[in-house]
Amino acid sequence: MNIKYCICLTLLLISSGLQSAERNWKPLKDDGLHDPANPAIEMLQEPAEALSKLPPDSVGNKVLWNRALQQGYIEPRTNIFPETKIEVIDMDIIMERTGEMPLVLFPHRPHTEWLDCNNCHDKIFIKKVDANPINMLAILSGNYCGQCHGAVAFPLTECNRCHSVVRSTFLGKPGVQPEH
Amino acid sequence: MLFITLSAGISFNATSEYADVVLNQLSDKNDVRPVIFPHWFHRIRFRCKVCHNELGFEMRVGSNNITMDKISDGQYCGMCHNDEIAWSAARCDLCHSGKPGLKTGIRGSNQTGGPGRW
Numbered sequence: 612m613n614i615k616y617c618i619c620l621t622l623l624l625i626s627s628g629l630q631s632a633e634r635n636w637k638p639l640k641d642d643g644l645h646d647p648a649n650p651a652i653e654m655l656q657e658p659a660e661a662l663s664k665l666p667p668d669s670v671g672n673k674v675l676w677n678r679a680l681q682q683g684y685i686e687p688r689t690n691i692f693p694e695t696k697i698e699v700i701d702m703d704i705i706m707e708r709t710g711e712m713p714l715v716l717f718p719h720r721p722h723t724e725w726l727d728c729n730n731c732h733d734k735i736f737i738k739k740v741d742a743n744p745i746n747m748l749a750i751l752s753g754n755y756c757g758q759c760h761g762a763v764a765f766p767l768t769e770c771n772r773c774h775s776v777v778r779s780t781f782l783g784k785p786g787v788q789p790e791h
Numbered sequence: 792m793l794f795i796t797l798s799a800g801i802s803f804n805a806t807s808e809y810a811d812v813v814l815n816q817l818s819d820k821n822d823v824r825p826v827i828f829p830h831w832f833h834r835i836r837f838r839c840k841v842c843h844n845e846l847g848f849e850m851r852v853g854s855n856n857i858t859m860d861k862i863s864d865g866q867y868c869g870m871c872h873n874d875e876i877a878w879s880a881a882r883c884d885l886c887h888s889g890k891p892g893l894k895t896g897i898r899g900s901n902q903t904g905g906p907g908r909w
Contacts, residue, residue: 651884
């Protein structure tokens with residue numbers, strides 16, 4: 612193996628090891644936001660108590676939230692009003708204009724498990740393939756995917772979670788993918 | 792490689808929990824502590840769509856004009872914080888729990904709002 616790749620791999624392993632070893636959560640009184648002088652702080656749930664029981668990640672809240680949901684670690688309510696229609700859509704979209712990066716696979720399913728269609732359509736994304744001028748600068752500025760990713764969903768350091776389809780081995784057509 | 796080091800660095804320097812929101816448009820002015828809203832706590836119990844669709848919270852810090860009158864009237868936080876689903880809005884200190892002077896915004900390892908804020 613090329614020596615450069617070896618060095619890269621070693622550093623990557625060290626860095627990911629350090630990150631996962633660091634899966635601890637600051638107590639609220641030390642987090643820089645909560646006022647330790649507030650007596651009620653004792654009544655609030657500590658992040659470590661809740662999050663340490665959930666599937667581990669190395670970034671964000673250090674929790675794989677989708678896995679936590681899919682595997683039943685958490686059962687968050689879908690609605691408050693009985694009449695609210697809950698829609699979960701299983702439709703993958705592959706975006707090909709990603710420069711030299713791998714193609715982006717956008718899965719509707721995990722997104723609609725958490726969000727309503729209205730949250731993204733048409734406020735953030737028009738419901739049409741290729742109609743949205745999505746680019747990384749806009750995302751890094753907090754628009755498009757960046758409205759959530761980098762703020763509440765997994766952060767923008769995790770390139771390959773979205774850029775997940777290798778261009779050279781992708782034989783299908785970009786856009787809406789056939790149901791699987 | 793720099794990027795990996797940077798991302799490790801960010802996670803080492805993380806203080807408050809990812810996606811914690813500070814709400815201080817009105818609190819300091821009214822002599823109460825700013826509100827700390829923890830996304831992690833709420834998403835264990837509710838999907839995003841409950842607050843961001845049913846309850847009408849816009850997904851951008853500072854774009855919701857939340858007042859105690861509205862909450863007492865059952866809007867925004869008051870939909871649940873009514874002593875039925877969650878503690879009532881009369882328990883001021885449980886939500887108004889931040890250090891005085893904090894700036895309104897979303898906190899955590901990374902932030903939206905422009906590359907300059909990373």
